[in-house]
Amino acid sequence: MKMVKNLITSIIIGSTALAVPMMANAKAEDGAFKVTDKPITLDIHFHTKKYVYDNNWPVEKEAARLTNVRLNNVASMATTKSEEAFNLLIASGDLPDIVGGSAIKDNVNRYGPEGAFIPMNDLIDKYAPNIKAFFDKNPDIRSSIRAADGEIYYIPYLPDGEFGRGYFIRTDWLKKLNLKTPQNIQELHDVLVAFRDGDPNGNGKKDEVPLFMRQWEELIRLVTLWDGHASGSDQFHDFYVKDGKLNHGYTEEGYRVGIRNLAKWYKEGLIDKEVFTRGSRSREYLLSNDLGGMTHDWFASTAGYNDSLRDKVKGFEFNAFVPPAGISGKRIESHRRGKVKVEGWAMSFTNEHPVETMKYFDFYFTEEGRRLANFGIEGEQYDMVDGKPVFKKAILENDTPLNAQMWEIGAQVPRGFFQDYAYELQWSNKYALAGIAKYEAGDYLVEQFLGVSLNTKEKEVFDKRWATIKDYMLEKQQAWILGSNDIDKDWDDYQAQLDRMGYDKVLKVMQTAYDRAYK
Numbered sequence: 001m002k003m004v005k006n007l008i009t010s011i012i013i014g015s016t017a018l019a020v021p022m023m024a025n026a027k028a029e030d031g032a033f034k035v036t037d038k039p040i041t042l043d044i045h046f047h048t049k050k051y052v053y054d055n056n057w058p059v060e061k062e063a064a065r066l067t068n069v070r071l072n073n074v075a076s077m078a079t080t081k082s083e084e085a086f087n088l089l090i091a092s093g094d095l096p097d098i099v100g101g102s103a104i105k106d107n108v109n110r111y112g113p114e115g116a117f118i119p120m121n122d123l124i125d126k127y128a129p130n131i132k133a134f135f136d137k138n139p140d141i142r143s144s145i146r147a148a149d150g151e152i153y154y155i156p157y158l159p160d161g162e163f164g165r166g167y168f169i170r171t172d173w174l175k176k177l178n179l180k181t182p183q184n185i186q187e188l189h190d191v192l193v194a195f196r197d198g199d200p201n202g203n204g205k206k207d208e209v210p211l212f213m214r215q216w217e218e219l220i221r222l223v224t225l226w227d228g229h230a231s232g233s234d235q236f237h238d239f240y241v242k243d244g245k246l247n248h249g250y251t252e253e254g255y256r257v258g259i260r261n262l263a264k265w266y267k268e269g270l271i272d273k274e275v276f277t278r279g280s281r282s283r284e285y286l287l288s289n290d291l292g293g294m295t296h297d298w299f300a301s302t303a304g305y306n307d308s309l310r311d312k313v314k315g316f317e318f319n320a321f322v323p324p325a326g327i328s329g330k331r332i333e334s335h336r337r338g339k340v341k342v343e344g345w346a347m348s349f350t351n352e353h354p355v356e357t358m359k360y361f362d363f364y365f366t367e368e369g370r371r372l373a374n375f376g377i378e379g380e381q382y383d384m385v386d387g388k389p390v391f392k393k394a395i396l397e398n399d400t401p402l403n404a405q406m407w408e409i410g411a412q413v414p415r416g417f418f419q420d421y422a423y424e425l426q427w428s429n430k431y432a433l434a435g436i437a438k439y440e441a442g443d444y445l446v447e448q449f450l451g452v453s454l455n456t457k458e459k460e461v462f463d464k465r466w467a468t469i470k471d472y473m474l475e476k477q478q479a480w481i482l483g484s485n486d487i488d489k490d491w492d493d494y495q496a497q498l499d500r501m502g503y504d505k506v507l508k509v510m511q512t513a514y515d516r517a518y519k
Contacts (some may be wrong), residue, residue: 031249033368035065035359042357046345046382047075048414050407053100057410058377066368069360071098083107090116095324096454097357100415102347104154105145108346109453114155118347119151123358130365131155134418140450141340143517144480148455153418155361161424163436163447164234165218165335167324168302170310172317184224184325192270195293203360204484210293211265212272214283218296219275220477223249223325224334228254232449233340238476238512244519246511250473251498255326255488263481276451276478296335301425320435323444333444343414356495364386364417367456371498374419376409391426452513461509465502471502 046053052075054060056231064070074096079085082102086480088096090111099117108117108189124132135142137413142481145156173182174191177198182188195210213219232240239246249255265271272278276284286292288303290313295302299320309316347357363369375382375389383387391402398405406412412423427435438466454462475492479485487494 015322033363033366035067035069035356035363036353037056037068039064040353040356042069042073042098042351042353042360043074044071044077044098044100044345045078045085045089045096046073046098046413046437047082047101047359047413048343049102051413052077053413054410058380059372059410062372062377063360063363063369066372067363069356069362075101083426090094095348096349096350097353098345098347099484100413101343103342103450104346105342105453106346107157109147110456110459112147112151112346113149115349117153118349118351118354119149119153120152120155120358123354124152126360126363127355128362130362133226134158134257134365135468138246138339144340144452145452146517147453148458148513148516149266151387152345154346157233157341157414157416158418159337159339159341160419161337161421163299163439164337165296165298166319166320166333166435166439167294167296167322168320168435170195170197170200170292170317171319172315173293174316176200176202181321182324185327188225188324189265189270192265192294193268196269200293201290207291208293209272209286209291210270212278212282212286212292212295213275214295214297216276219262219271219481220264221296221334223255224332225324226254226261227259227326227328227330228252228256231336232334232512233451234335234448237474239449241447242301246449246507246514248507249505250477251495251503258485259477259480263483263487266481267483271481278481287316287318289315290515299432299435303435306341306431307429319431320438322438331442331444332446333439334446336445336448338450340450341414342451344416361416364415370418370420373411373413374420376406376411381405381409381411388422396427405468450518452510454509454513458509458513461502461505469498469501469503471508472497 045169053071053073053075055071060071072388075085079088086099086104086107089099096115111117112119124135141156141158142152145152145154147153169181169191171181173195173469177194177200179191179194181189192210195208196206199206199208201208215236218231220236221230229240229247229252230236231238231249237250262271263328265274266313272282272286274282282443283292283295283297285300288309304316304319305318306316323333325331345356345361364373371389375391378384378389381395382391384390395402395405403412406423412419425433476490477487480487480490
């Protein structure tokens with residue numbers, strides 16, 4: 001518990017370090033956040049696969065009351081595909097004042113320089129002191145969101161915190177089999193074999209699934225045990241950065257060795273036979289039926305099974321452990337929370353109130369606006385305790401997950417705002433906090449690739465080649481693990497095929513864009 005308390009303290013300090021001086025938290029009646037004396041309404045097309053912007057969200061109504069700017073939704077849920085909704089919007093030529101939602105970075109950075117969206121550099125400098133202060137404090141984030149022409153065309157959704165996923169293992173099974181938590185690859189292999197053969201669930205059947213993943217891509221992350229790279233960001237299959245150079249792990253020797261060994265483990269029955277097909281319910285099914293032994297997944301939700309299965313699975317313990325040491329002795333956690341997302345919002349060229357809109361965007365970077373976007377309405381969703389927002393008991397103990405409760409009122413939606421990790425900290429149980437504390441105590445995280453913005457010619461090369469290359473990589477990856485092909489026999493042909501498909505051309509435009517943004 002001392003580690004957990006230290007973790008909470010470090011999170012508060014860490015959040016303070018990331019944050020910037022915010023506008024004084026003045027009373028609403030003082031009009032401190034009023035953008036305009038005369039109320040204005042701005043149309044917004046804000047689309048995600050889960051929802052569109054809702055005029056009746058309590059958060060939207062409160063923001064309108066404080067700023068005098070009301071947002072009016074014009075997006076339709078006729079399609080649940082945000083990219084399709086954006087393309088239809090662009091094709092119509094009838095753009096609303098604000099466009100936002102899922103994965104808008106590439107779109108606004110493509111169409112912004114063509115005149116569809118308003119560049120914000122000067123607007124931020126003149127009218128958004130809180131956003132400017134944030135970017136001054138985090139220049140790498142500013143670099144990551146700029147378009148190829150150097151302009152900022154969208155204000156991003158900015159997550160908070162560092163640790164997202166970690167390794168979890170059935171510690172009750174370890175105790176039953178008189179085993180210790182694995183500290184390296186060999187010990188990990190031995191534990192998985194014991195889970196397979198030792199009947200830790202005690203039903204007399206050889207039905208245990210030693211290693212499972214809710215998302216099959218998490219299995220590929222284990223190549224880090226053999227000094228391979230799975231991704232350099234919080235997105236699967238992404239490029240990674242080393243010494244200022246972009247690389248892709250699926251072309252490298254460490255990956256080859258890692259996949260070779262994962263294929264061996266799969267053949268030995270140590271990995272879920274349905275890892276590529278079981279899907280997102282695998283964690284729920286395998287744990288609730290006392291079948292699953294180990295996984296790599298989100299701290300908060302995975303640790304939650306210690307509470308939800310306490311009365312269903314006798315003696316159930318599913319605890320986080322630090323990454324086992326790989327072949328070179330390094331302990332690597334290749335997943336970390338992204339510092340910046342491709343979601344957010346932008347101003348279209350039709351917006352007749354760019355100054356007021358910029359000030360409105362800036363409101364969400366004030367103390368009051370950030371708290372509103374994270375926690376909802378004071379007195380309804382949370383109370384202020386010792387100067388900090390604390391969710392009400394009814395919110396924390398509600399059968400509906402807290403993040404879903406926030407979405408229902410318009411909080412924690414991917415508008416342009418800076419998340420506060422204290423929001424998640426409050427619904428993480430003691431097992432999650434203890435697990436994060438273990439990771440906090442070590443140095444396991446790798447350098448993060450924050451992405452690039454390609455210019456028109458670079459994007460043509462990327463769009464023409466990368467999707468096909470990645471599909472080929474993943475097709476071979478699955479075939480190798482399932483044993484239908486041999487990675488060592490295929491490796492030279494695989495590399496030659498990547499060359500023919502233009503992998504070097506993709507890497508070149510990515511590097512050019514990276515150098516332009518960060519150097």
